[in-house]
Amino acid sequence: MTLLALHRDGADWRLELHGDWSLKGLAQIDAELKSLPGPITGRLTCDWSGAEHPGLGPVWALLTRLAYLGSEELQIRHEGHPPHTVELLRKLNLELCTAHGKRAIALRSHEGAVARLGRWTVVQGTEARRVLGFFGRIATVLGAGLSRPRALRFPSIVRHLHETGVTAIPIVSLIAFLISVVVAYLGAQQLSRFGATIFVVDLVTIAVLREMGVLLTAIIVAGRSGSAFAAEIGVMQLNEETDALRAMGLNPIELLVVPRVLALMIALPLLTVVADAMGLAGGGLLSLVQLHIPPAQFLIRLREALSPTTFWSGLVKAPVFALLIGVVGSYRGMQVRESARELGRLTTMAVVQSIFLVILADALFAILFVQIDF
Amino acid sequence: MAASTDSAEIAESPIIRVRGLVSRFGAQIVHDGLSFEVRPNEIMGIAGGSGTGKSVLLRTILGLRRPQAGTIEVYGRNIDELTPPERLAMVKSYGVTFQNGALISSLTVGENIQLPLRESYSMPEDVLDELVQLNLSLVGLAPDAGAKYPAQLSGGMVKRAALARALSLEPKLLFLDEPTSGLDPISASDFDALLLYLHAELKLTVVMITHDLDSLFRTCDRVSVIVEGRMTTDTLPGILRNTDPWIHEYFHGPRARAAERAEAVMDGGHG
Numbered sequence: 001m002t003l004l005a006l007h008r009d010g011a012d013w014r015l016e017l018h019g020d021w022s023l024k025g026l027a028q029i030d031a032e033l034k035s036l037p038g039p040i041t042g043r044l045t046c047d048w049s050g051a052e053h054p055g056l057g058p059v060w061a062l063l064t065r066l067a068y069l070g071s072e073e074l075q076i077r078h079e080g081h082p083p084h085t086v087e088l089l090r091k092l093n094l095e096l097c098t099a100h101g102k103r104a105i106a107l108r109s110h111e112g113a114v115a116r117l118g119r120w121t122v123v124q125g126t127e128a129r130r131v132l133g134f135f136g137r138i139a140t141v142l143g144a145g146l147s148r149p150r151a152l153r154f155p156s157i158v159r160h161l162h163e164t165g166v167t168a169i170p171i172v173s174l175i176a177f178l179i180s181v182v183v184a185y186l187g188a189q190q191l192s193r194f195g196a197t198i199f200v201v202d203l204v205t206i207a208v209l210r211e212m213g214v215l216l217t218a219i220i221v222a223g224r225s226g227s228a229f230a231a232e233i234g235v236m237q238l239n240e241e242t243d244a245l246r247a248m249g250l251n252p253i254e255l256l257v258v259p260r261v262l263a264l265m266i267a268l269p270l271l272t273v274v275a276d277a278m279g280l281a282g283g284g285l286l287s288l289v290q291l292h293i294p295p296a297q298f299l300i301r302l303r304e305a306l307s308p309t310t311f312w313s314g315l316v317k318a319p320v321f322a323l324l325i326g327v328v329g330s331y332r333g334m335q336v337r338e339s340a341r342e343l344g345r346l347t348t349m350a351v352v353q354s355i356f357l358v359i360l361a362d363a364l365f366a367i368l369f370v371q372i373d374f
Numbered sequence: 375m376a377a378s379t380d381s382a383e384i385a386e387s388p389i390i391r392v393r394g395l396v397s398r399f400g401a402q403i404v405h406d407g408l409s410f411e412v413r414p415n416e417i418m419g420i421a422g423g424s425g426t427g428k429s430v431l432l433r434t435i436l437g438l439r440r441p442q443a444g445t446i447e448v449y450g451r452n453i454d455e456l457t458p459p460e461r462l463a464m465v466k467s468y469g470v471t472f473q474n475g476a477l478i479s480s481l482t483v484g485e486n487i488q489l490p491l492r493e494s495y496s497m498p499e500d501v502l503d504e505l506v507q508l509n510l511s512l513v514g515l516a517p518d519a520g521a522k523y524p525a526q527l528s529g530g531m532v533k534r535a536a537l538a539r540a541l542s543l544e545p546k547l548l549f550l551d552e553p554t555s556g557l558d559p560i561s562a563s564d565f566d567a568l569l570l571y572l573h574a575e576l577k578l579t580v581v582m583i584t585h586d587l588d589s590l591f592r593t594c595d596r597v598s599v600i601v602e603g604r605m606t607t608d609t610l611p612g613i614l615r616n617t618d619p620w621i622h623e624y625f626h627g628p629r630a631r632a633a634e635r636a637e638a639v640m641d642g643g644h645g
Contacts, residue, residue, distance in 0.1 A: 023495060023544055030501045054577070055544045060508040061501065088575045270620040338525030339479035 003029050003051075004036075011042030018050035021058045028059045038069035049080030059083055063093045094181035112143050134253075138261060141254045146287040156259035157266075164225040164260075165267030169274055171224075172217050176275035179216060180208050180282035188291055197291045201298055204283030204304040209306075214314045215362055219323035220352040221268055226329035229260050230350035233333025234343045242334070257334070268322035272315055308372050315367050323360045328354040384489075387450060389414050389547060389579050390435060392605075395444035397430055404430050404452065405441070406603030417573055417580040418607075419594035421624065426600040428583045429473070432551055435581075436470060439616075448475040466494060469540030469548045473555065475532040477524040483535045484520030487542050494543060514568055530561035534568070541572075550582040554589045566592045587625075587633040599624065 003025060007014045019025065026319060044066070048054065063086075078086050145152040187203040233256055236242050242252045280302070285292040293301075332350035334341050368374075388411035397405040404427035412418045422428050433439045435446055437453055446453050456464060477486050484506040491502060506520050513534040526531060533553055540548060553569070554562040566589050573580055573593075576615060584590055590597060591610065598607040601620045608616065614625050616632075624630065 023491075026495065026501060027497045030498060056508060056512075056541075057501075057505050057544065061504055064504060084577070085575060089508070092508070096507060096511055096517065229461065235380075341480040 001157065002008045002032060004032050006036060009176045013040055013042065013044040014047065015044060016047045016050060017054075017062075019052065021051040021054040022117070023055045023057045026055075026061065027058050030061055033061060033065040036065065036069060040066070040069050040074060043075045043077070046076065046078045048078060048082040050312075051083075054083035056085055056089065059086060059089050060093065063089055065095060067093060068098050126268065131331060134334070135327060137253045138258055138327065141251065141258045144254075145258075151254055151258075152262065153255065153259045160260050160263030161267055163228070164221065164264050165270060168221060168224055168267070168271055172220055172271050172275050173278040175216055175220060176208070176278040177282040178211060179212060181286045182277035183207055183212070184283045184286040185290065188286070195264075198293065198301060200287055200291060201283065201293070201301040203304045204287075205302050206310060207278065208279035209276055209310045209314045211314065211362070213279050214272045214317050214321065215267060215358070217225055217271045217275045218318070218325065218358045219355055221264070221271065221322070222325045222329075222358060223351055225260075225264060226325045226354040227351045229326065229329030230333040230336075230347040231343065233257070233330055234336035234346060237334065237336040238340070238343065252334070257326075257330040260330055261323065264326040265319045266321040268325075269315055269318040272318045276311070276314065313369055313374050317362065320361055320365075324357045324361060325354040328357060387414075388579070389449060391447040391450075392431075392435065393445050393447075395431070395446070397427060397434060397439075398442050403603055405434075405444075405600075408444070408600065408603060408605045410598050410605040410607050412579060412581055413596075415577055415579055416595040417569070417582060417593050419590045419597045420581065420583045420600070421585070421590060421597060423620075425623075427603070428600060429551060430585060432549055432581070436468065437465065437548065466490070466543055467545055467547065469537075469543065469545035471533070471536040471540045471548075471550050471553060473551045475524065475536040477532065477535055477539065479524050481523075482520065483515075483522055483524065483527070483538070486524070486535065487520070487539050490539070490543050493580065498616055505542065509542050511537045511603070512541060512572065514564075522576045530557050530565065533557065533561075533565060537568075541576075546577070546579060548578050548580045550580065550584075552583055552585065554584060554586045559588075562586060562589060563592075565589075569593055581617035587630050588636065589632055 003017065003019045003021065005016045007016070021029065046062070054125070121354070122325070141151060184200050184204045188197055188200045189195050191199050191203075236256070242256070245252045245255060284295055285296045287298050288295060329350045332346040332353075336346050390412040392411070393409045395405045408431070420428050420431065422508070432441070434441050435448070435453075440454075444564040449467075451460075451464070453461070453464065474634065475485045477483065478489065481489065484503070487506050487509050488502045491505060493498065497505075507517055510517060510520055515531060515534050515538065519527070519531065519535065524535065527535060537550075537553070540550075550569075554565050557565060569580065569582075570593055572578060582589075582594065594610065596607060596609050598605050599613065599616075599621050601618060606613070606618065606621060614623065616622065616625075
């Protein structure tokens with residue numbers, strides 16, 4: 001059934017409206033309106049006597065379409081119990097047309113590729129400067145902490161040490177243990193072909209102590225604490241808590257960022273030691289079960305495999321990774337503005353970027369250690 | 375006021391009827407046998423001190439929380455006895471704005487307005503965009519507000535955008551939770567004017583929770599006050615003569631007197 005019918009009688013037009021004119025019928029009404037021939041000039045009478053439940057949207061669509069089809073001097077008259085809202089909508093429609101000329105409906109903004117590239121470049125440039133500035137502000141607080149230890153907020157550091165360090169022990173232990181079991185297992189399969197299974201001990205020791213202990217720990221901590229830093233500080237930003245701190249003459253960097261970064265720089269090396277121990281334990285267990293190397297022999301072989309720097313070359317990286325994770329997490333948190341969506345986006349970004357930076361730094365360390373024969 | 379065909383159909387039977395409502399949170403009793411009615415085509419103001427359960431009442435009528443006892447009828451139907459599809463249809467026939475706007479922050483204002491439309495009807499994109507224009511102009515927002523995110527709007531614009539979203543399904547019944555809270559006097563007064571205008575033009579029934587006495591005096595036909603878990607409903611002059619000490623204090627305290635005077639001056643100016 002058609003919802004509208006247009007008749008012409010000389011300069012007089014008559015538009016008869018039938019059927020369901022509520023919001024439900026709008027899709028069909030719109031399709032029929034679009035198929036109306038134009039232009040319409042002279043006088044137009046809209047007959048509403050057949051229309052049921054006329055709603056705002058359909059009336060609006062009709063008026064908009066008629067304004068588009070008709071010329072300036074088209075006179076529109078409504079009869080047959082037109083909806084009471086016709087007059088209001090006609091006024092609003094007219095205002096919209098006169099105020100904005102051609103009806104440009106901008107629900108989303110569009111910009112060209114060049115403009116986007118330009119914007120991206122500018123954003124990256126200012127961002128790089130801001131990160132540097134952020135780092136500088138942390139360094140300033142740390143510097144001030146040398147002469148005024150109160151600025152370092154020890155109670156806060158202890159709290160974050162608990163949250164980022166102590167509570168991470170179970171998951172870090174478990175993952176270090178399991179991964180080193182896997183490495184030892186795969187290594188044993190390969191080495192047994194040469195009858196050199198005893199070297200599984202060397203493999204596990206060096207892999208865990210030099211690389212895997214610290215790297216796995218850093219990645220887990222980036223996922224746990226980097227995201228927590230960004231989210232905690234981000235929510236405080238959304239609640240204007242950081243602005244409130246500034247307004248009270250307190251430094252959010254000193255109160256929020258430095259304790260977190262320092263706590264992480266203490267926690268990550270300690271967690272690394274735990275991960276190293278658990279990793280070696282995992283390797284030892286697999287050696288015992290799979291390769292029948294008794295623990296005493298495992299330990300002797302382990303001592304032979306170790307060079308004096310093996311343990312330290314892993315551990316020395318931990319504070320650097322912690323610094324990266326802490327700074328990136330807090331920086332992204334401080335960037336949160338306006339909306340919950342920003343919070344989610346920046347928290348994700350904090351995790352992804354800190355993991356990326358940790359792996360990049362690890363690669364640089366590897367080159368450095370080879371060069372200085374550490 | 376001329377009786378229009380719309381309101382004659384539903385005659386004088388109340389649109390909302392709440393009877394013997396009891397709401398408890400643990401040992402704390404918020405509503406203790408509360409009853410009240412909302413008549414067609416009126417603006418009903420709900421007042422009461424902080425923590426007297428105004429928002430709880432609203433959430434209960436909306437079906438967002440179940441009361442411990444009592445019945446709630448909307449359009450003569452007990453909302454507890456509705457089947458899930460009926461309940462959905464009922465909810466869609468309301469327009470609701472929440473205290474802080476509750477616009478979805480990841481969507482633009484336009485997309486916020488389209489959200490209920492998209493879920494309820496299948497329509498081409500350009501029709502949806504047209505409807506955004508309609509709803510924005512109904513609440514007096516410029517067309518370019520449609521492309522903005524809620525975080526980019528001022529407080530007054532957020533309230534208007536929330537109202538635009540509430541109107542998008544063309545409801546006959548509108549619930550507003552503190553629509554003027556946090557607005558400056560000019561924006562609040564503009565919002566009152568907008569509400570009166572929409573109420574007159576669209577023949578809406580409005581239930582409005584408000585602490586804003588200016589708004590209460592200016593817009594509401596009747597006022598309900600929650601005192602000690604029960605509701606006292608009366609016309610504005612009636613409630614002003616009420617002798618309950620709390621109600622008297624609420625409507626005759628220093629701030630109330632100021633609001634009343636301002637209203638009297640404005641009425642005098644018009645008359």
